[in-house]
Amino acid sequence: MMDGVENSASGRILAPGGQGTDTGGRTARKPELEIGSHVSRAVLGAGMVLMPPVVEALTGQHSILVWSAHILLGGLVCFMLAGLVRARGRSNSLAGAVGALLGPWAERVVDGAFTIAFAAGQAAIAWFVSACLLTASTGSLPRPGTAALLLALGVLAVAVLAALSPIKPSDTVLRMRRWGTGVLALACVISGWPAVPAMGSPTPLAPSGLSPDAAQWLALAALFFAGVGWESVTNVVPAGVTNLRRITIGVALGVTCVAVVYLGLASLLRLSAGAAVVPEQLSAPLNWGLAGVTAIVLTSYCWTNLRTAARIAQRLYGSGRRSAERGPAKAVVAVVGAACCAFVWVGARDGAVPLLLLGPAAAALIGYGLAALAAVRCGGPFLRCFAAVILSVLVFLAAPAVPFLFGV
DSSP: OOSSSBOSTTOOBOOSOOTTOOOHHHHSSOHHHHHHHHHHHHHOSTHHHHHHHHHHHHHGGGHHHHHHHHHHHHHHHHHHHHHHHHHHTSOOOHHHHHHHHHOHHHHHHHHHHHHHHHHHHHHHHHHHHHHHHHHHHHSSOOOSSHHHHHHHHHHHHHHHHHHHSSOOOOHHHHHHHHHHHHHHHHHHHHHTOSOOOOTTOOBTTBOTTOOHHHHHHHHHHHHHHHHTTGGGHHHHSOTTOOOHHHHHHHHHHHHHHHHHHHHHHHHHHHHHHHTTOOGGGSOHHHHHHHHHHHHHHHHHHHHHHHHHHHHHHHTTSTTHHHHHHHOOOHHHHHHHHHHHHHHHHHTOSTTHHHHHTHHHHHHHHHHHHHHHHHHHHHSOHHHHHHHHHHHHHHHHHHTTHHHHHTTO
16 A cells, blocks of 8 residues: 555555556566565565464364465455556556546545554554563463553554654664564464463453354454555556566465465464463563563554554545655644554453454455456456456455344
8 A cells, every 4th residue: 555664554564666656677577576575575564473363262273274265365366456457557556556447536445444444453453462461461361451451552652652753664674573573473373372262261362252153254354454465466566567477476476475474373373272382381581572572573563554554544635645755744643543542442342353453354355345346347358257256255255244243
């Protein structure tokens, strides 16, 4: 969605390539590698740490199947979006692409949806950090309560203050953070930390009272948080590369990289969960070390994501578009931060993390759905048929929301 900044609630980093930018020269030598690298960098972010225990808590032994379904769907969406940009002949953001084909209203809808999604996503991250810190303190995942709520609000307060400051992390720091996040995620799943709660336990990782089918649907929906970033392919498929084979290989490389990381983490966590490792079995220094590093890393994602959300929000009104390119106004950052805090307060219940992640899920469905609609209306025969299938799948996934979540 944004160029040269963090692009999703999960903290993905997108390379520069603004709206309407022709990146053909940048990718002419190795377009497949450029596309694959760009997609994997955009998708892999804070979700590496946050999502494995959430999916495991919701689905148990079916976690690998749910992860696989999400990655398959994400890869198909990525391929559709790449085909859409190829048909248009120039790179663009997701909002810009659908806006160019469906009208300015579509661009504003996508930007508005992702602004709200960012706010809900940061609230989910704050609740996860709160749960991790209290786990280190008490030895087990906390129940929803005042202490957890205040701690989550404190995490967001730090992130908002950082976002309001003039400090801006360099590209080198952001690249190092991605690798550090991967190492942290690996350490957490190998240690089985935080311990996956028993089904039905009132913790922030999973709501109680869900049927198995509803829990699996919620896990699949929440995984759109880990997959926000598939749309980054619209920024990198260059106008100079019209060869469908090269684009397909590039998308396949990106999807393969994401699959290796996420399925690897999920598999290791499955093994750790089977070994029944619990925080009490870990030494206090290791418990606090994992909690502290997790808090620092995920709070940094909230910091950069708040600025990205403010940039997107600033684009919603005409006069704010040029200023958004220079950076978000502090007033807009403060408003977005207040919205994040409001979502934290609304989420003060069991299952706060996956339920708040329905915000990014809804934004992704809206953005991908509008892109599929644009492809159906404006694409060639193959792209139209392919996009129609994707659109049907997205509608099918959204349909159970009310019956599954009724009474939660």
